[in-house]
Amino acid sequence: MSVLTNPQLWASTLAMTVPLALPAIGGTFSERAGVVNIAMEGIMLMGAFFGVAFSYWTGSAWLGLVFGVLMGGLLAAVFAWAAIRLAADQVVLGMAVNIFASGLTAFLLNTLFGYEGTPPDTPPLPFVSLPWLGPVFSHQSVLLYVMFAIVALSHWFLFHTRIGLRIRAVGENPLAADTAGLNVWRLRYAGVIVGGMLSALGGVYLSIGILNSFDVGMTNGRGFIALAAMIFGKWTPVGSFLASLLFGFSTALGIALQGQGVSPDLLSMIPYVLTILALTGLVGRSTPPAADGIPYTPIR
Amino acid sequence: MSSFLEVVDVHKYFPGVKANDGVNLDVRAGEVHAVLGENGAGKSTLMKLISGLYQPDAGEIRLEGRPVRFGSPRNAIRAGIGMVHQHFMLIPALTVADNIVLGDEPGGIRYKRRTAAAQVRALSQKYRLEVDPLARVEQLSVGLQQRVEILKVLYRRARLLILDEPTAVLTPQEAEELFQVLRHLKAQGTPVLFISHKLDEVRAVADRITVMRAGRTVATVPAADASPQELANLMVGREVVLRVNKPPRTPGDVVLSVRNLSVTDAERRLRVRDVSFEVRAGEILGIAGVDGNGQTELADAIAGLLPASGGQVAFLSQDITRLPPGERTRRGIAYVPQDRQRDGLVLDFTLVENAMLRDVSHPPFSRRGILQHRPARAYTERLLEAFDVRPRDPDRHAGDLSGGNQQKMILAREVSRDPSLLIAVQPTRGLDVGAIEGIHRQLLRLREAGKAILLVSLELDEILSLSDRIAVMHHGQVVDIVPAETATREQIGLLMTGTRVGESEVAQPSNR
Secondary structure, eight states: OHHHHOHHHHHHHHHHHHHHHHHHHHHHHHHHTTOOOOOHHHHHHHHHHHHHHHHHHHSOHHHHHHHHHHHHHHHHHHHHIIIIISOOOHHHHHHHHHHHHHHHHHHHHHHHHOTTOSOTTOOOOOEEOOGGGOGGGSSEEHHHHHHHHHHHHHHHHHHHBHHHHHHHHHHHOHHHHHHTTOOHHHHHHHHHHHHHHHHHHHHHIIIIISOSOOOTTTTTTHHHHHHHHHHHTTTOHHHHHHHHHHHHHHHHHHHHTTTTTOOHHHHHTHHHHHHHHHHHTTTSOOOOOTTTTOOOOOOO | OOEEEEEEEEEEEETTEEEEEEEEEEEETTOEEEEEEOTTSSHHHHHHHHTTSSOOSEEEEEETTEEEOOOSHHHHHHTTEEEEOSSOOOOTTSBHHHHHHTTSOSSSSBOOHHHHHHHHHHHHHHTTOOOOTTSBGGGSOHHHHHHHHHHHHHHTTOSEEEEESTTTTOOHHHHHHHHHHHHHHHHTTOOEEEEESOHHHHHHHOSEEEEEETTEEEEEEEGGGOOHHHHHHHHHSSOOOOSOOOOOOOOOSEEEEEEEEEEEOTTOOEEEEEEEEEEETTEEEEEEOSTTSSHHHHHHHHHTSSOEEEEEEEETTEEOTTOOHHHHHHHTEEEEOSOIIIIIOOTTSBHHHHHTGGGTTSTTTEETTEEOHHHHHHHHHHHHHHTTOSSOOTTSBGGGSOHHHHHHHHHHHHHTTOOSEEEEESTTTTOOHHHHHHHHHHHHHHHHTTOEEEEEOSOHHHHHHHOSEEEEEETTEEEEEEEGGGOOHHHHHHHHTTOOOOHHHHHOOOOO
16 A cells, blocks of 8 residues: 555656547547547657657757747648548548657658667756655656646637637537538548647657656557547547556556566556446447548538 | 519520529518419429529629629628528527538637527517527427528628528428518518518418519519419419219228227337228228328328237228238338438439339349349330330439329329238428329329228328218327218318317308
């Protein structure tokens, strides 16, 4: 039981939550607009790599963040164009984006930085210490607090703004939205690109938020756990965050229990088991947006 | 009264088709004007011209005397044209208010949800279209969903309401409520343009009726002066037999016998309670009732698509209660399902593929697991010929056919298997007068041939004119079974509400 009372466990739970919650909310934006997005893994890699690269080249971690997010948004825009304009199969496309990003970042790492990897003097994003909130908050990346803001803002945006209502409308019934005078394609682009930028921010967190380097495949499947968190969170920002918190906890617990006879592999299965349960309706059924994954061709 | 909307000699051509070939229409302020015509007469094209989806190739559309060219639906909406589509343009997961204000929401960046609900509430009171603004659309009945559609159009300040086949999805009660709403709108000065192929409802609700046939408007008549026979002839362009001629027949042996059958649906609700009846050879048993009183479930249970939770189904004196649907088919039960596009045909398959669907696993359509195209094709061509399915092209996809021809195709397939029992659930739903006539003739021909027929229909007139006996269902129970010769509309209507009439009244023959 001493494991559970150790503040280190809770601090690392929060640290593990950030790179899940950001892409999970990103995926939520995309799917609420009606585009199935399983490309979070690849888009995170883009964010992670270009975050480090621009941080090194410009000497500013903040500029690294901006460019990392922009490059993620760019890849998401290409994905969106193929998915929306060309009406390509979104699942196949998402997988292609993942493979492309994993190849591209590995290639660029080697070509631009050589076998040594990213330079050790790359500036990372600052850590923030709020000891008065308790030991859990004594040493956390600034992006943890950014994430809290994003959770709240995303919820407000999707459920309390006019454009949020419209994004949800095109994800549910694009034909109805079209006859009501909405621009379905533009709203879907917005959802996918904003979602891509949030996923990329999750990648930036991994490379210059808690480290200051990039490794090949460093996202390590987090984009897919984020997908699970999005589903388990019922396609809502707050739900995605809470599911990420649960999955972050199971990861942190796995690390804490290492050497105590419990296999961390067993704990890392939890997100997927929970997702299957959620989809089959055993723990509160998850229903995706009605038009999720269906390309829309306007009438006329 | 002055004209609100005038359509003057409008033509619209598509490659190979004269969709509108001389259309004249004049909707006056404060009237309900109906456009009546068969499927394919050009009604939908006309509506799309008026609502800005199409531009006319020739002719003119005038709004309050001024010529207009809309260019897009948005412009038409702005000019006050409000279109209620046949297939609802609603988002089930959102609330009523969200759906109504979508695209024109109150608020700046923030969506003022409460203001929206208040506006919707005020609107629904003004037009007496009661609906809870905060309910989710998916929780509403079809009739209420249609109200939401109408409110959506009124919210955008429509000055002309166009309804495309609005009663196709409604129960008779909901249709009557809709007519009340339309009369109220008229009283408030909003003209209504009402598109339909149903004679009765057009006469019930419209002030004037414009009849379309083959892309042209053939006549505009005051509804009060128009007889159904006259309208039907105008629509079809020839004498139509509205009453079917049914020679008397003595029923033969019992083909289907249902004893104390109970059925629960997929959500485990009891839909059919303790129902017993039999159908004999050469007899049509009509099942009447308001939609959703267990008729569909009863038909499904006899076809084997729903399990019986109690009781027994016997076919040709053998118990088939536990048999799978395929085995029932082999023994001679044919089934024309309610939703022809979902359950009756594979729309993406050709007519040949659809024709052999039931018997694909044995000769002549397949040998040792290999499909035999030539016999299947020849068979399909025979079906298309015998049942007058158009176009007569076996390679066309089922989805390309009109509703009437799809239904003929299903009937052709089912009947050609020489069944002993045909179960037909709403076989003429959504069809036009000409197609209905054809389907009715086929059903009577089967009766002549000594088949047993179970006919489920929501159209009381259809039940009354085709059936030999009528079983009326209410809340899953058969309230009564009466001979059709002596049955009246009023009597059946009363039974449909679950009220049983005294024996003496039932025995009283009356002329319908």
